[in-house]
Amino acid sequence: MISSARSTVRGAAIEADVCIIGGGAAGISIALELLNTGLRVVLLEAGGTAEDNADQALYQGEVADASLHSPLDKYRQRRFGGSTTIWGGRCVPLDPIDFQARDWIPNSGWPISYHEVAQYYPRANMICEAGSYSYDAEESVPGGMRPIVRDFDPADFTTASVERFSCPTDFGRRYRQQLASSATTRVLLHANCTRLIASADGARIEMAEVRTLDGNCFGVSATQFVLATGALEVVRLLLASNDVHAAGVGNAHGLVGRYYMSHIAGTIGSLRIDRPADHIWQGYDRADDGVYCRRRIALRDSAQRRDRIGNIVFRLHHPRIPNPRHRTGALSAIFLARRMISYEYAKRLETHEPLTARLWLQHVANVGTDALGASGFLWHWLRDRVLAERKFPTVIIRPRTNLFSLDFNAEQVPNWYSHVRLADRVDPLGMPRLRVDWRYAEADVRTVTSAFQLLQRDVSTAGIGDLSLEPDEADIEAVIRRDGAYGGHHIGTARMGLDPTEGVVDGNCRVFGVNNLYIASSAVFPTSGQANPTLTIVALAVRLARHIHSEEQRAISVIDPACRMQTQLPVFLTESMAEQQA
Amino acid sequence: MSTGTPGKQTVLVIGGGEFIDTRLAQALSVSALYEPVLLRTHADLRAALPKAAMVVNCVARRPRTILAVTQALCDAARRNPPRRIVHLSSMAVYGAATGVVDEATELQAPLNDYARARIEAESLVLKYVADGGDAVIIRPSCMFGPESEPWVSRIARLLLSRRLGDLGPFGDGTCNLIHVDDLAAVIILALSAANVTGEIFNANADWPRPTWNEFLIRFAQAIGATPIRRISALRLRGEVKLVAPLLRGAALAASRVGASNVVPDALTPTFVGTLQQAITIDSAKASARLGIHYKPLDEMISEAAQWWRAQRVTRTHAAQAGFSDKTSS
Numbered sequence: 001m002i003s004s005a006r007s008t009v010r011g012a013a014i015e016a017d018v019c020i021i022g023g024g025a026a027g028i029s030i031a032l033e034l035l036n037t038g039l040r041v042v043l044l045e046a047g048g049t050a051e052d053n054a055d056q057a058l059y060q061g062e063v064a065d066a067s068l069h070s071p072l073d074k075y076r077q078r079r080f081g082g083s084t085t086i087w088g089g090r091c092v093p094l095d096p097i098d099f100q101a102r103d104w105i106p107n108s109g110w111p112i113s114y115h116e117v118a119q120y121y122p123r124a125n126m127i128c129e130a131g132s133y134s135y136d137a138e139e140s141v142p143g144g145m146r147p148i149v150r151d152f153d154p155a156d157f158t159t160a161s162v163e164r165f166s167c168p169t170d171f172g173r174r175y176r177q178q179l180a181s182s183a184t185t186r187v188l189l190h191a192n193c194t195r196l197i198a199s200a201d202g203a204r205i206e207m208a209e210v211r212t213l214d215g216n217c218f219g220v221s222a223t224q225f226v227l228a229t230g231a232l233e234v235v236r237l238l239l240a241s242n243d244v245h246a247a248g249v250g251n252a253h254g255l256v257g258r259y260y261m262s263h264i265a266g267t268i269g270s271l272r273i274d275r276p277a278d279h280i281w282q283g284y285d286r287a288d289d290g291v292y293c294r295r296r297i298a299l300r301d302s303a304q305r306r307d308r309i310g311n312i313v314f315r316l317h318h319p320r321i322p323n324p325r326h327r328t329g330a331l332s333a334i335f336l337a338r339r340m341i342s343y344e345y346a347k348r349l350e351t352h353e354p355l356t357a358r359l360w361l362q363h364v365a366n367v368g369t370d371a372l373g374a375s376g377f378l379w380h381w382l383r384d385r386v387l388a389e390r391k392f393p394t395v396i397i398r399p400r401t402n403l404f405s406l407d408f409n410a411e412q413v414p415n416w417y418s419h420v421r422l423a424d425r426v427d428p429l430g431m432p433r434l435r436v437d438w439r440y441a442e443a444d445v446r447t448v449t450s451a452f453q454l455l456q457r458d459v460s461t462a463g464i465g466d467l468s469l470e471p472d473e474a475d476i477e478a479v480i481r482r483d484g485a486y487g488g489h490h491i492g493t494a495r496m497g498l499d500p501t502e503g504v505v506d507g508n509c510r511v512f513g514v515n516n517l518y519i520a521s522s523a524v525f526p527t528s529g530q531a532n533p534t535l536t537i538v539a540l541a542v543r544l545a546r547h548i549h550s551e552e553q554r555a556i557s558v559i560d561p562a563c564r565m566q567t568q569l570p571v572f573l574t575e576s577m578a579e580q581q582a
Numbered sequence: 583m584s585t586g587t588p589g590k591q592t593v594l595v596i597g598g599g600e601f602i603d604t605r606l607a608q609a610l611s612v613s614a615l616y617e618p619v620l621l622r623t624h625a626d627l628r629a630a631l632p633k634a635a636m637v638v639n640c641v642a643r644r645p646r647t648i649l650a651v652t653q654a655l656c657d658a659a660r661r662n663p664p665r666r667i668v669h670l671s672s673m674a675v676y677g678a679a680t681g682v683v684d685e686a687t688e689l690q691a692p693l694n695d696y697a698r699a700r701i702e703a704e705s706l707v708l709k710y711v712a713d714g715g716d717a718v719i720i721r722p723s724c725m726f727g728p729e730s731e732p733w734v735s736r737i738a739r740l741l742l743s744r745r746l747g748d749l750g751p752f753g754d755g756t757c758n759l760i761h762v763d764d765l766a767a768v769i770i771l772a773l774s775a776a777n778v779t780g781e782i783f784n785a786n787a788d789w790p791r792p793t794w795n796e797f798l799i800r801f802a803q804a805i806g807a808t809p810i811r812r813i814s815a816l817r818l819r820g821e822v823k824l825v826a827p828l829l830r831g832a833a834l835a836a837s838r839v840g841a842s843n844v845v846p847d848a849l850t851p852t853f854v855g856t857l858q859q860a861i862t863i864d865s866a867k868a869s870a871r872l873g874i875h876y877k878p879l880d881e882m883i884s885e886a887a888q889w890w891r892a893q894r895v896t897r898t899h900a901a902q903a904g905f906s907d908k909t910s911s
Contacts, residue, residue, distance in 0.1 A: 129748075174751055175751075176751075177751050178754060178860075288802075288809055289748070289799050289809070289810055290747070290809040290810040389750065
């Protein structure tokens with residue numbers, strides 16, 4: 001059943017077995033996994049089914065350095081489906097090395113193994129609609145995928161690693177019917193959870209306080225609570241729930257909001273490939289199941305260990321769009337139309353160079369001289385992206401010259417100083433807003449620098465061409481600063497650890513010291529790896545759902561009534577009593 | 583009642599409309615106990631019944647025919663009672679139910695004439711039992727296997743033409759299938775089972791059931807209809823609401839001139855509704871009381887795909903040789 005919190009009886013206390021806070025990738029995945037278990041599930045979604053300015057404005061907050069981090073109401077969506085309503089659909093599992101403690105990366109290592117998570121990746125792949133769980137270039141497509149550059153076998157990188165693409169699936173739209181037709185699942189829209197109400201001893205969460213923008217207020221009491229918001233909202237709700245836990249729920253050791261990571265990502269360099277055009281493939285192959293797949297240039301584990309750097313992948317990319325030197329009509333057309341592109345996707349089109357008339361004219365000239373290429377691209381985009389249900393994932397444009405750039409996605413090391421905290425200002429619901437101070441470290445610069453140099457060497461050794469920085473790229477750090485924290489990848493603010501001194505949650509994603517509160521979010525990742533986080537978020541959510549189900553089966557009817565008696569709850573009545581009073 | 587072959591009991595198989603009748607007749611003919619007589623002209627029913635020890639009523643498709651034949655069978659059986667009637671019904675009797683349904687599940691208001699006819703036909707059979715007759719009712723799920731027009735040939739054609747594929751939320755329904763040979767085995771077991779008079783059995787493979795999306799993707803891969811196309815909600819609605827009525831009209835017109843096979847398949851509301859319906863047919867009772875074991879899904883898909891490819895090659899060769907390109911049913 002799906003209904004609005006605005007029409008829920010004021011002052012009611014809705015009872016459930018499991019209360020999920022957040023209707024994005026994690027929350028919806030958990031609700032799906034619990035659908036046929038008989039458990040009564042309430043899913044609280046702060047937004048509605050479409051983007052709404054008032055809801056979205058609740059995300060606004062402060063950023064310490066706006067040149068490094070996007071505004072907090074960008075890349076996040078406060079609506080049913082969460083940020084899957086705008087995601088690009090890239091699905092990549094983490095690598096085994098990402099889970100290991102590496103002495104050259106402080107605070108690395110997960111308390112659970114790669115295999116513990118890997119067994120849930122196939123199901124996560126299905127939920128994300130990324131097809132079969134195959135991330136090897138030889139297996140993903142019958143007969144193997146086309147090589148990036150024929151006969152290029154770099155020493156320190158592998159090109160056998162693949163990324164697969166979701167439709168991209170908007171979880172809210174895709175799974176709405178399944179949740180709506182369930183007799184045991186109740187989705188409440190416009191339901192902003194403003195506080196987690198803990199028992200007097202702090203050992204349990206008794207109730208989630210819910211408020212709506214039109215002034216309604218009620219509670220949800222449950223046996224288990226799952227905080228399934230993004231990594232920024234996790235911080236907000238945990239720290240704002242400070243009536244019993246003075247420093248905030250789960251924050252006894254000051255870890256909530258610390259180690260805030262993203263990916264160090266962007267577009268870098270200029271790669272000239274001295275090979276015939278038909279020896280180079282930068283695009284997608286399609287698997288039997290219709291899923292778009294693409295090879296990546298991934299740094300090998302051995303090179304990471306030898307050079308004591310983080311994980312990183314490169315992708316062959318068209319030249320940087322703002323620079324008209326590419327002489328490619330389609331790229332210039334995109335540059336000229338950038339005001340029509342959403343913030344999240346237009347960010348890569350930013351340039352620090354002044355937008356002179358000469359620059360504009362050069363782009364216009366590119367479109368004129370390559371009108372056929374530009375119109376061909378527009379037709380392809382209309383047919384394969386705009387009108388297609390499984391969308392062509394990204395802009396792939398073959399440059400007229402064999403001049404490419406490299407897209408990179410690098411691990412950011414866990415960094416205590418990179419943090420999220422509550423700001424002084426509050427939103428219309430009385431919730432403190434957030435202040436984000438994202439920082440990168442010297443180790444992050446070293447990862448990208450070393451990997452870039454290794455690839456330069458491999459390109460040179462293979463004799464396939466030449467890789468260098470662009471003239472306007474002073475050094476690697478300048479590139480990192482230019483592109484900043486990678487938009488929607490908010491990671492690590494409630495990290496998983498072996499004990500409360502090193503983590504906010506344990507290996508089962510349960511908040512240390514609070515027996516019935518779990519976190520399903522990229523907030524729990526202790527390290528970021530090179531992979532986009534959504535697939536792992538969903539895999540962990542599936543794992544958590546099964547854990548909760550088994551816990552519920554084991555612990556059914558053993559809730560300590562004395563614990564409830566000690567709790568100083570606000571006056572919430574059962575739904576029927578509240579209805580009678582109303 | 584008589585036996586055609588010494589030691590074997592004659593089983594009258596009333597067919598027409600579904601391929602189960604011929605498969606059942608084949609299965610009966612290789613058994614040591616039974617000798618099948620396949621009856622496709624229902625006018626002969628009254629004359630044929632006295633010669634049969636048992637009867638299997640496989641009549642299907644048209645609601646009017648289902649009711650008329652079942653009524654005629656029950657009337658004739660009251661005069662010349664066979665040892666047992668096995669009446670083939672359908673999972674359609676469960677209508678729009680969702681979740682796990684077993685034989686005790688209360689039947690909901692039927693969705694269409696077909697389901698209504700199925701329910702009424704079951705009532706006729708149960709009344710025959712109440713009057714002292716011996717009958718067993720089987721409710722099979724979707725009949726799959728070589729020669730299945732609706733669940734192999736039609737789906738294969740739609741997949742190859744990319745009008746069917748990954749349906750997203752419209753393919754989240756539960757895939758309930760039974761292999762035609764497994765259904766024949768259930769029927770044969772029901773012919774001789776003790777203490778089952780008046781019982782109803784669901785017949786549905788008991789492996790973990792995929793969604794229809796998962797089935798369609800696996801079947802498309804098996805027949806080479808790849809890469810699989812993702813079908814949008816808009817397109818599917820257009821197929822069901824606009825294209826299907828036109829195609830059904832065209833098929834009707836074409837059938838009058840004997841050319842119904844030239845009209846493409848329609849994605850009817852009933853068919854698309856089935857793919858969306860999250861219903862799981864529980865066949866535990868048949869497993870426990872009749873002792874049936876079902877063919878694994880992978881084997882079913884592989885066998886059906888092999889048959890489809892082979893008959894496609896045959897049709898292509900026939901077409902090249904100038905023969906008619908008639909689809910088998």
